[in-house]
Each structure stands twice: as structure tokens, then as C-alpha cells.
Amino acid sequence: MRETKRPPTAEPPAAPAAISVRVLFFASLADLMGDRHRNLDLTAGATVSDALRDLAQGAPDFASRVPHVSFAVNEAFVAADTPLADGDELALIPPVSGG
């Protein structure tokens, strides 16, 4: 159920200088960011936290929300220090209120 959807690496490639991840915003975070998704270019080895730091630039209220946000990479919840890979889908998940 929680397998990550990273592309298969047939041969060990040289670490790319940059990776691109797709960030998803929902509910109050979509309102705050003014959009539902954004493509983010990061340096190789960047973590979820690094992505958050990038996102906070130009969005003054974003940083204060981060302590209340959970993170999912490719639909599995992850911790903030999780490294990202090229092509990952990073979802920022405000406190859920389904049901």
C-alpha cells in the first residue's frame, strides 16, 4: 500500500545536480498559497524540510502553519527529514477533518 513510486534505476546514475518535485496544497494551505500545486526545483539530497524552507519564501504566513502540517511523499506519510527524489509528489496535509 505504501510503496513509493520512484522511477526504477536500472543502472546507478550519477547523482543529478537538481531534482524536481511536485508539491500539493489542500484546504487552508491551498487558500494560503493561492494554488493547489507547484513544481519545485531542489538540489539533490534535499529533504522535505528543505522544500518547506523554499516554499516559505514569498509566503509570510506559511512558516507558522508548518508545525501543524503533516507530509506525504507519493501518498505515504513521512517525517520532515525524509530525503526527496526527482519526480516525487510531496503533499502538505493540514489537520484532517473528514468523517
Next chain:
Amino acid sequence: MRETKRPPTAEPPAAPAAISVRVLFFASLADLMGDRHRNLDLTAGATVSDALRDLAQGAPDFASRVPHVSFAVNEAFVAADTPLADGDELALIPPVSGG
């Protein structure tokens, strides 16, 4: 909900020499007794236990069932030593299995 349906006594009558109660049988007890109800004449002051003793006559398997039976007089559960009144409805209630 549990009021008894005894007829109103306008003036204090002399205690009747005999009372009549209607006994109801259900489920396995109806099978055992071969009927669903019976009118029983008892002496004044008779209790549920007295009625049971009368019913056991001519029904050999009845007495062994009594320990597993509950009693209701006029639709309210009562103990075996409860006195009966003329016109009462006495229900013999085998272990219930609704639901």
C-alpha cells in the same frame, strides 16, 4: 409503563373466596402445555408460586422448567412470591431470545 391493570375498587369489598387469573404460555412453554393460555381459579391470596403449583398438576415436565422461567403480572416482571388478584394476567416467560 408498569402500572397494573387491576379493576378499580369503588368500595372495599369482602375478600372473594376465589380469584380467577389468565395464564399465558409462550414459545417452548406453549408447546409443553399444548396451549397458549389458560384460565386458572385460585384461592384468594394465592401467589405466582401457588399458580405454578396448580399448573404443574397434569404436566409432568412443567416443574423442571420453572427455575428457568420468569413471571410477569399485567406486563410487569414480578417475583414468584407476588400475590395475584382477580383478573390478573400472569405470563410465564421462558428465557428470551429476541434480537
Next chain:
Amino acid sequence: MIVELTSEPIDVPRLIAHVNKPSNGGICTFLGVVRDNAEGRPVVKLGYEAYESMAVAQMRAIVQEAMQRWGLDAVALSHRTGELQIGEASVAIAVGAPHRAEAFEACRFIIDTLKTRVPIWKKEFFQDGAVWVEPVSSQPSPQ
């Protein structure tokens, strides 16, 4: 409040609609349905017999107790009588409450209590006979 015995199939959506009040946020429903076996022995059908007037009075008392205890404004309870086929509902309970904890607890209380003191009896029909079910643990007593 709906409290009823019925010889017709139970209309579950009607019970749910009855407890779906604007102030309620959760509805818990329980259905007892006819199983195809009794402790492994194949069951053909069931029959339910009730001491009808007292059964309805007891059902009403149980529902009123639940409504008072959990502060509910809407409960529906329906029990079948007569012959039932596999898969048919013998009993249906619907409880609406502002929050889900009360709905679950009251619904569970109603079915548990019904099984101990409502004068209804179940007959299990097997291919080679039938028996009245008489649980040793469920003997009502004066209250």
C-alpha cells in the same frame, strides 16, 4: 420515537430518516440479520414469537432509558415477528446523536438490553427439526 413489532420486512431507511434530525451529526444503526447457521449447524429459517403488548412496552422503556441516559432526541427500534429467511433483519435500531460516541453507546445498550428482557423468542428451523432458543444467561428478573 419509533418502537414497533412488525410482521413485514423492516424498512431500515425509514428508521434512519426518523433519527436524522438537523441537530444530529452521527447515526449508529444495528441490524440483527438471520444467519445461515447456529454454531455451525445449517439454519433453514427462523421464527420469532412475542408477548406483543409487553414486548412493545419493554422496548419503549429501554429506548426511553437510552434517550434519557445519553440525552438523545431520536431513536427508532423495530423488531420482526413471524417467519424470517436468511439475510432478513430480525431487529433494527437507529440512534441519532449530536456526536458519534453517544450514538454508538446508546445503540449498543439498546440491543444488549433488548436481548435480556424483552419477551420475544426465536425458533431455529433446521433441516431435521426446530428448537426454541433459550439462552441460559438471559433470564429476565423483576426490576
Next chain:
Amino acid sequence: MIVELTSEPIDVPRLIAHVNKPSNGGICTFLGVVRDNAEGRPVVKLGYEAYESMAVAQMRAIVQEAMQRWGLDAVALSHRTGELQIGEASVAIAVGAPHRAEAFEACRFIIDTLKTRVPIWKKEFFQDGAVWVEPVSSQPSPQ
């Protein structure tokens, strides 16, 4: 197993029918319905947004966990998305089990767990504005 997000009204009888297997004797159902108020403040309508693919995957994982834990063969879980009016069901769960204890416990587990880690968000519309509901206690974490 039925696990679904839907923008159409939830068909509760269909969910109940799905879990009404011949071996099951009890069916517990829970419906979350739109209340007319949020802690006393009048609510006009609700909106539900989901991270759809992940929400369905999480719902399926919760249902599978419940089926394994309580040994169930039939569970149905449906959650609405989009705009809902007062009285409409936002979520419906149906759990069938041989006996009622398992049906109640699994149903309660599913709704409680859904509320903590399925990425769905509720927006409450009042007469003078709208807010996303963000319970402080329900922050999912890596598992």
C-alpha cells in the same frame, strides 16, 4: 469490500446489502451527517475536499486493518466530496460480522481512525463566511 469517495449522495442500502452475507448475524452502520450547527453556530452547508488517491488508499488500509483484526469478511466505507446540505451523509460505514460485538467495535474503529489520518478536509459555511475545520488533535504522522 467497498471503499470509495463519491460526489453523489451515499447509497446506504447498497452498503448494507454488500455486508449482508449469509454467515453474518449483525450489521453495524455509522453515518456522519451534516449538522445544522458547529458548536452552536448555525451552519448553512459543508464542503469536503480530499487528496483523493491517498484518501482512498488510507481508507482501504483502515478497512483492511479492521477486517484482519476482527476477522470480518465484509466492510463498506463511502465518503462524500463536494458540497453537502444539512442532513446529508458525509460518511457511511457498514460492517457485517457473525456476532454484534465485532460489528460495533470494527465500525467504531473505522470512523475513529478515519478521522485521524485520511486526508479529507471539511469546510463549514456560515451565513457570514466559511472556515476550514482543522482539529488540533488530528494531525497524522508517519507510521
